[in-house]
Amino acid sequence: MSEQSAARAAELDASDELAVCRELFSLDKETVYLDGNSLGALPRHVPDRMRDVMEREWGQLRIRSWDESGWWTAPERTGDRIAPIIGAAAGTTVVGDSTSVNVFKALVAAIRMADPARDEVLVDATTFPTDGYVAESAARMTGKRLVPYTPGDPMGPRTAAVLVNHVDYRTGRLHDLPGITAAAHEAGALAVWDLCHSAGALPVGLEAHEVDFAVGCTYKYLNGGPGSPAFLYVRPDHQSSFDSPLPGWNSHADPFGMTPDFTPGTGAVRGRVGTPDILSMLALESALDVWDGVSIEAVRAKSLALTDFFLEHVTLESVTPAAHAERGSQVSLRCADAGAVMKELIARGVVGDFRQPDILRFGFTPLYVGFADAERAAAVLASVLA
Amino acid sequence: MSEQSAARAAELDASDELAVCRELFSLDKETVYLDGNSLGALPRHVPDRMRDVMEREWGQLRIRSWDESGWWTAPERTGDRIAPIIGAAAGTTVVGDSTSVNVFKALVAAIRMADPARDEVLVDATTFPTDGYVAESAARMTGKRLVPYTPGDPMGPRTAAVLVNHVDYRTGRLHDLPGITAAAHEAGALAVWDLCHSAGALPVGLEAHEVDFAVGCTYKYLNGGPGSPAFLYVRPDHQSSFDSPLPGWNSHADPFGMTPDFTPGTGAVRGRVGTPDILSMLALESALDVWDGVSIEAVRAKSLALTDFFLEHVTLESVTPAAHAERGSQVSLRCADAGAVMKELIARGVVGDFRQPDILRFGFTPLYVGFADAERAAAVLASVLA
Numbered sequence: 001m002s003e004q005s006a007a008r009a010a011e012l013d014a015s016d017e018l019a020v021c022r023e024l025f026s027l028d029k030e031t032v033y034l035d036g037n038s039l040g041a042l043p044r045h046v047p048d049r050m051r052d053v054m055e056r057e058w059g060q061l062r063i064r065s066w067d068e069s070g071w072w073t074a075p076e077r078t079g080d081r082i083a084p085i086i087g088a089a090a091g092t093t094v095v096g097d098s099t100s101v102n103v104f105k106a107l108v109a110a111i112r113m114a115d116p117a118r119d120e121v122l123v124d125a126t127t128f129p130t131d132g133y134v135a136e137s138a139a140r141m142t143g144k145r146l147v148p149y150t151p152g153d154p155m156g157p158r159t160a161a162v163l164v165n166h167v168d169y170r171t172g173r174l175h176d177l178p179g180i181t182a183a184a185h186e187a188g189a190l191a192v193w194d195l196c197h198s199a200g201a202l203p204v205g206l207e208a209h210e211v212d213f214a215v216g217c218t219y220k221y222l223n224g225g226p227g228s229p230a231f232l233y234v235r236p237d238h239q240s241s242f243d244s245p246l247p248g249w250n251s252h253a254d255p256f257g258m259t260p261d262f263t264p265g266t267g268a269v270r271g272r273v274g275t276p277d278i279l280s281m282l283a284l285e286s287a288l289d290v291w292d293g294v295s296i297e298a299v300r301a302k303s304l305a306l307t308d309f310f311l312e313h314v315t316l317e318s319v320t321p322a323a324h325a326e327r328g329s330q331v332s333l334r335c336a337d338a339g340a341v342m343k344e345l346i347a348r349g350v351v352g353d354f355r356q357p358d359i360l361r362f363g364f365t366p367l368y369v370g371f372a373d374a375e376r377a378a379a380v381l382a383s384v385l386a
Numbered sequence: 387m388s389e390q391s392a393a394r395a396a397e398l399d400a401s402d403e404l405a406v407c408r409e410l411f412s413l414d415k416e417t418v419y420l421d422g423n424s425l426g427a428l429p430r431h432v433p434d435r436m437r438d439v440m441e442r443e444w445g446q447l448r449i450r451s452w453d454e455s456g457w458w459t460a461p462e463r464t465g466d467r468i469a470p471i472i473g474a475a476a477g478t479t480v481v482g483d484s485t486s487v488n489v490f491k492a493l494v495a496a497i498r499m500a501d502p503a504r505d506e507v508l509v510d511a512t513t514f515p516t517d518g519y520v521a522e523s524a525a526r527m528t529g530k531r532l533v534p535y536t537p538g539d540p541m542g543p544r545t546a547a548v549l550v551n552h553v554d555y556r557t558g559r560l561h562d563l564p565g566i567t568a569a570a571h572e573a574g575a576l577a578v579w580d581l582c583h584s585a586g587a588l589p590v591g592l593e594a595h596e597v598d599f600a601v602g603c604t605y606k607y608l609n610g611g612p613g614s615p616a617f618l619y620v621r622p623d624h625q626s627s628f629d630s631p632l633p634g635w636n637s638h639a640d641p642f643g644m645t646p647d648f649t650p651g652t653g654a655v656r657g658r659v660g661t662p663d664i665l666s667m668l669a670l671e672s673a674l675d676v677w678d679g680v681s682i683e684a685v686r687a688k689s690l691a692l693t694d695f696f697l698e699h700v701t702l703e704s705v706t707p708a709a710h711a712e713r714g715s716q717v718s719l720r721c722a723d724a725g726a727v728m729k730e731l732i733a734r735g736v737v738g739d740f741r742q743p744d745i746l747r748f749g750f751t752p753l754y755v756g757f758a759d760a761e762r763a764a765a766v767l768a769s770v771l772a
Contacts, residue, residue: 026441026445026446028446033448035448035449038449039444039448039449039452041445041448042440042441042444042445042448044445046440047437047440047441047445050436050437050440050665051433051436051437054428054432054433054436054611054669055412055428055433058425058428058611058612059412059427059428059430059433060412060414062419062421062425062427062428062737063421063424063425063737063739064737065612066425066612071612071613097483097484097487097660098483098634098659098660098661098662098663099660099661100632100634100635100636100659100660101483101487101632101634101659101660104631104632125646128635128644129635129638129644129645129646129648130634130635130636130660132646132648133633133634133635133638133648134632134633134634136633136648137630137631137632137633141527141528141631142527170644217661219661225440225444225664225665226444226451226452226457226661226663226664226665227457227661227662227663227664227665227667228663228665229663230660244523245490245523245527246486246487246490246520246523247519247520247522247523248484248486248487248516248519248520249486249514249515249516249519250486250516252515252519256742257742258514258515258556258741258742259515260511260515260518262515262518262519262522273484273486273487274483274484274485274486274487274516274616275484275485275603275605275612275613276484276613277484277612277613277614277615277663277666278611278612278613278666279436279611279612279613279614279665279666279669280663280664280665280666281613283440283665351448351449353449355644356642356643356644
């Protein structure tokens with residue numbers, strides 16, 4: 001890389017309003033961490049919070065913490081912290097279980113809400129595999145047929161629901177959430193969105209675009225920690241008819257009544273199942289503090305500037321679209337011997353990941369990745385390839 | 387209480403081989419904690435382990451920890467730590483998701499394994515409610531009929547599977563696991579056991595009694611922390627036909643192959659779904675260290691001695707059976723105005739819990755509850771009632 005590139009990166013970093021956020025994370029100067037789309041970095045303050053959770057809330061208060069430390073309401077409270085980041089209102093989003101389990105809840109519920117005569121469930125053909133596996137199970141258990149879907153394909157009178165990833169995990173392509181949701185509604189179907197690679201990376205606008213259901217993970221751009229619980233969004237006017245295939249005691253109207261019959265609770269709570277994993281949940285809740293005062297629009301603007309900058313400085317073919325409207329917050333480059341190249345990049349301190357068969361994937365997390373990082377990553381990549 | 391009772395308690399504590407375990411837990415002298423059947427006490431060493439997990443494994447190694455810190459294999463590794471406590475072999479037990487979600491997996495899988503002509507699913511009529519709610523959903527989604535079951539009821543040619551709680555959460559009654567499992571097999575049906583109130587409290591003998599599937603929670607007698615992930619046991623000879631309704635990418639034969647078709651993995655891994663909640667999982671794994679060198683038979687012997695002692699010193703009617711063979715590790719007493727009485731007990735440092743409509747519930751966790759605790763609890767109860 002030229003001195004010019006480094007100077008340009010320094011200039012961009014100097015005028016970056018989000019640059020101050022980097023200090024909130026545990027990062028080292030030796031590493032350019034471009035894998036926040038797989039596991040977000042640790043917000044520095046989380047271990048202290050968790051020591052208090054373990055030693056005082058669990059260790060001293062014990063069972064009393066379910067009430068006194070607010071454990072019982074953590075799933076809704078944490079959902080309300082995520083809601084503004086994905087363009088949702090308070091009371092619509094609940095945290096718990098894995099993304100896969102939430103895909104099952106949302107898709108089965110969507111199918112049950114559709115006209116029973118509609119027999120097809122559409123899933124984007126390049127979906128993250130688990131969505132496809134779970135959708136296959138949801139279709140099997142509700143007597144529907146799974147149909148691979150490519151955005152733009154027609155939906156029709158047989159379509160019950162469509163499940164689409166907002167951002168393709170492999171290519172980084174951003175799908176047209178407003179357009180596909182509107183097309184589903186036009187066809188009389190329901191739209192379920194997987195936001196794993198967009199929540200915390202770009203504006204989603206769930207409410208504005210009348211999305212029916214959405215799920216997403218919290219350990220990528222939301223930095224909740226390894227395997228932190230996922231979220232489930234149910235559109236407010238669907239909440240009262242949300243018929244979960246996993247009706248556990250936590251979603252009951254009176255969970256401590258211990259009644260033999262299931263009476264579902266009202267609101268976001270209906271998306272809960274069993275006892276929530278409190279340690280992981282509270283680590284996530286604490287991690288969300290880094291979003292205080294941050295606008296998702298600013299995150300998106302920086303994300304596009306970062307990926308533009310990186311794309312300008314690499315020579316490999318990008319499978320991530322050049323058009324901003326079609327780009328998530330990652331850059332995927334096609335590369336011969338990509339596995340070995342990524343190994344060498346990591347050895348030299350540039351951490352991205354390898355996706356089969358020939359993709360180098362670099363995630364750009366605007367809260368803690370800067371332009372100098374992008375410049376260094378491009379320079380190291382060039383030297384590895386040379 | 388008489389001085390005689392206190393002397394007898396001191397004598398029993400002095401000859402208790404498990405008394406040394408108490409020091410491993412975070413407890414205070416002011417409290418008699420008899421709610422370990424709701425939330426186990428904190429093993430003292432867990433917060434230090436979790437600081438390392440957060441600061442080094444997540445904070446420094448980040449994504450590399452999935453391999454280098456063994457995160458990826460934690461569900462099976464932790465399952466293998468639980469297996470000997472429940473009488474299971476290595477490779478049969480996997481940790482992840484909530485108990486409710488695991489009931490769904492196990493029961494649907496059992497139904498699918500049974501002769502399709504069998505149309506009834508039996509669930510014990512006094513089950514912990516969530517088991518009933520989830521069983522209703524499992525039956526609905528597989529086209530079966532749910533039938534309330536009382537241990538001793540006949541099973542027959544219509545029975546596909548039976549779901550039973552090993553210990554009734556309300557009364558503390560221990561059900562006959564060997565007998566009911568054998569009766570199910572005799573009738574050509576499969577037996578699914580919920581071990582929430584027996585795992586870590588008494589010998590279960592899953593392998594010896596040829597149990598088909600079992601699930602259980604880890605935050606009660608296994609002290610894994612609030613909402614720590616549950617376990618799922620699949621009998622070795624059922625593993626290859628285990629057909630999970632939640633086939634996530636973590637249960638795939640080649641999870642990073644990202645293939646569009648689902649090919650299930652072999653062994654316990656097939657019980658996994660999505661990305662496991664690593665913080666909760668590793669806290670549980672660490673908490674299991676207190677079991678090193680402890681035999682579940684010794685735990686059971688002490689549990690029975692403790693509950694015998696407590697029963698001898700209380701005057702209220704016990705709904706927990708007097709017969710050892712029918713008693714779990716708790717004592718439930720019938721009491722007018724039980725809610726208010728429990729509130730007062732807690733105010734005086736004796737922590738049990740209240741179950742609708744008239745039950746005082748006291749859990750005895752042999753690893754950290756002693757006879758002096760039982761004596762004090764009985765004395766405080768007598769003074770509250772007086």
